Amino acid sequence: MMTRVVWQGVVAGLAGVAVMTLAEKAEQRFTGRPDSYVPARTLSRLTGLPESGPRPPRWRNLAMHYGTGAAVGVLRSVMAQAGLRGPVASGMFTVVRLTTDQILENATGTGAPPQTWPRTELAVDLLHKAVYGFVTGAVADSLAARGGPGPGRRHASLRPGRESGVGPIPRRAAWAAR
Template sequence: MAQAGLRGPVASGMFTVVRLTTDQILENATGAGAPPQTWPRAELAVDVLHKGVYGFVTGAVADALAARNGPGPGQRHAALSPGRRSDIGPVPRREAWAAR
């Protein structure tokens, strides 16, 4: 996500939601865990807190590593014109990761 240009706290929040969802799907599908609504509230709070910290720390590290390569294609596309514009197409593929 960070390499494609989705960076910052919002992207880290999206990653955290994906991480929590994937964890619950895999635990319930394999029978290794119980549905979250059956957990004691304190245990649920600790689990969500730990995964939230993991998601935001991972996001910060990924953002720092991706920033070493400069802005991603999504960020360069957004810089073409401020605001939401339907007449601005994506950055051409040949230029998406061209030397900057």
């Protein structure tokens, strides 16, 4: 099962990054906003690569951008396999993606906390990360659905309709359909 979770998460995460990148490029054409080199600087500091002036090599930006998206996509795959699917799960996951970026950028000193950003920059980042989160979620959910509803959804189906007091499904049944 772990192999399936990883490859589906990488595929979902890369799809999310690809669509997010297209949205970013369209937005930049419209707004005139320049490229950000924060991902490249973050990668340089995480790996010990030399920092290279105001415009780091493009490959570093792409490696961090796609690498983070693919890695975090694995968590969305875990969510989908467990039965956490749909828009609510994608919303939760969008927060995870934002948090991942902020931890890496703030820990390395290449970024500042979002509450200190100009509001327009914050809105743009939130929009793009939401695109990533929801596209990644749609792909992860679609791939996970091939294996059935997942243990969380099987548990919910015991007593549909927001019921309390529903005990857990038997241990054997948690991954029975896998």
